[in-house]
Amino acid sequence: FMPLLMGAQVILASAATISQPDRLAHVLANYHVTMLQAPESIWQAFVASGWQGQADLTMLIADPTDTQLIKRLIPLGKAVYGCFGSAESGIISLLAPLQIDQPIALGRPIANTKAYVLDQQLNPLPIGATGQLFISGDGAAAGYFNQPTASQQRFMPNPFLSNGKQLQMVATGLSAKWLADGRIALSDQVAVTGENSATATPPAAFEFRPQPTQIILPMGRTEAVVADIWRAALDRETVDANADFFALGGHSLLALHILAQIKDKLGATLSLNTFLANPTVAALAKQIGNGSL
Structure with a gap:
């Protein structure tokens, strides 16, 4: 709602458009977009596609870490900002310009x-x-x-x-x-x-409740796949099937990533509310098995 409160127009791009840099670049130019907030992966795809930039575009990089990407983006638009936000803390909580020869930061x-x-x-x-x-x-x-x-x-x-x-x-x-x-x-x-x-x-x-980190066996196929997804997302070697996602360091943005992986690997579309109500590998796998999508 922040752009709307400032009198700006909001353009909602489809997932298909976001995944294709040439189509997204067309949207930016066609609608005269002057600000775009996106994760590093989108900006990296833009640069890799040979995008020539847009002089009046302010670029916001969510959770920036890539120094070379920032150096390549700075000449391509009006300004480059680092930012951080989440569903819990606010879509943008931290914000500051990114400049060459300065440490990368989330913002102020x-x-x-x-x-x-x-x-x-x-x-x-x-x-x-x-x-x-x-x-x-x-x-x-x-x-x-x-x-x-x-x-x-x-x-x-x-x-x-x-x-x-x-x-x-x-x-x-x-x-x-x-x-x-x-x-x-x-x-x-x-x-x-x-x-x-x-x-x-x-x-x-x-x-914060400490949890053991071993997998409790036996696991069914669905539970094993969910556990593999959690291990990769949480950067852990093992995950207890009954460990609470948030106690393991998870957050809502990571939960959305896990839900996307579940859809890709298991063909199940779960809501974020279902995830929050079942924040363990075992409980989430059970919801998939029960068809609680």
Whole structure:
């Protein structure tokens, strides 16, 4: 809704258009698009296709990491920005220009948004120290609708506010650090997962539940395929069939990726609500078997 609130027009491209750089470039030019937010994979495909750029286009790269891509994009448009957002924290929570000879970063908190890099005891960390990224603000969600267990894994009251506001703080599951210029960058480890994570140890109302990492056998074919998808997405060697997705470091954007993989490998189209209500390999596989799509 942000572009609409600013009086801008929103162009919705189909999945087929997004997957083909030449078709997407035609949409940008035909509709005089002046801003495009997309993941690195889309921008990489653009550059690889020989796209010549668009002088008035502001390019937003979600979760940027590719230095060479940024260098190639900067001459092709008006400006290049790094950004971060999620369904939980807001579609855009962090935003800042990307420039040559500067460290890559997700960005700075936008207006009415607070960002925190915290240690395992939820203490704020200094510049350069690695911890988990938390987001709070007017754009952040209060929790998952009718999903109290999943909400407890990702949300807690913000303990740092002194203005009387009652806002939630979202655990993003990302390992990050403050840069000296006030931007936030990903650490060398892109995602916080399992024993390598900087996951906080919060109060009981926000408890992350440790889970074993072995696969419980035997598994049916569907469950085994789902487990393989989870292992790849969470970057783990093994995944317990009864481990909670969010306790393993998962988040809603990763859940959408997993749902796409399930559709591709098993032909089952599950909703995000179904995933949130069944956030384990075993439960999700059972929903596929029951036809709860």
